[in-house]
Amino acid sequence: MSQGVAGAGLPQLERLFIKRVLVPSVRILFTWNIALFMIKREVKIIEELIKGFDEETLQKRVVIKRAFAIEDHSRDYSINMTLEHLRIAGSAVMAVIDTLSNEKEFPKEITIEAVKPKDNGKDEAKKFFDFMKTYEEYIKNHKKNSSEKTKKHPWFVNFNNFDWSCFMFMHTFIHRRQVQAIIKELK
Numbered sequence: 812m813s814q815g816v817a818g819a820g821l822p823q824l825e826r827l828f829i830k831r832v833l834v835p836s837v838r839i840l841f842t843w844n845i846a847l848f849m850i851k852r853e854v855k856i857i858e859e860l861i862k863g864f865d866e867e868t869l870q871k872r873v874v875i876k877r878a879f880a881i882e883d884h885s886r887d888y889s890i891n892m893t894l895e896h897l898r899i900a901g902s903a904v905m906a907v908i909d910t911l912s913n914e915k916e917f918p919k920e921i922t923i924e925a926v927k928p929k930d931n932g933k934d935e936a937k938k939f940f941d942f943m944k945t946y947e948e949y950i951k952n953h954k955k956n957s958s959e960k961t962k963k964h965p966w967f968v969n970f971n972n973f974d975w976s977c978f979m980f981m982h983t984f985i986h987r988r989q990v991q992a993i994i995k996e997l998k
Contacts, residue, residue: 820923820966821882829880830967837977843955846980847947853983854943860990861890866933868997875992880985888928891935893989895928897982898935898942904979905946911958911972923965950976 820826841849861869872889875881885896903926910917953976961969970978 821880825879826966833981834967834974834978837981838974841977841980843950843953843973843976846977847950849980850943850983851947853980853987854940857894857987857990858940860987860994861936864890869936870931870933871997872931873993873996875989875996878989878992880981881989882923884927885989888989888993889931890990890993891933892928892931893986893993894935894939895930895932896926897986898939899928900926900982901942901946901979904975904982905949907962907970908953908972908975909949911960911962911975912953912956914958914960916960917962921962921965946979 821829869891870889872887872892874887877883877886888896903921907917907921956972958972961971962975963969964978
């Protein structure tokens, strides 16, 4: 049961808070290494949260209550769907970071619909954790510049490569909280 249209967005006040307060704060307080450290922390929390769940439970869809920075459409997910979304979006973020780091335009339009989960398949946790190891290695070995080139997030502002790395942390944090909400509904 879908709660809305994919990509419909967040409530205006919430979007403005993220755009005008959260994003600028993170830009000031974070570095590449802090963002990576925080992402790794979130991934470990997710790993602990889902430890011991069987595949059937990981694939069970539940509707969660409205949560900060989660659009209505995404409230009807399983744990695996949330992890799939994080992996798909993370792959896209990594491609954007790589392109902007080379001071090139990222030619594709970024849409929320394109990063929605498609499968709710088995082994999504393994795929997610494998991807996060790849992402970690990529950022560890990144030259850590701040690109002049930017790419706009569909809901927020233009991000350079560093901003996208910080966004990756915020995104992982928000969806870790979604995993917690799903687990609460499963019990």
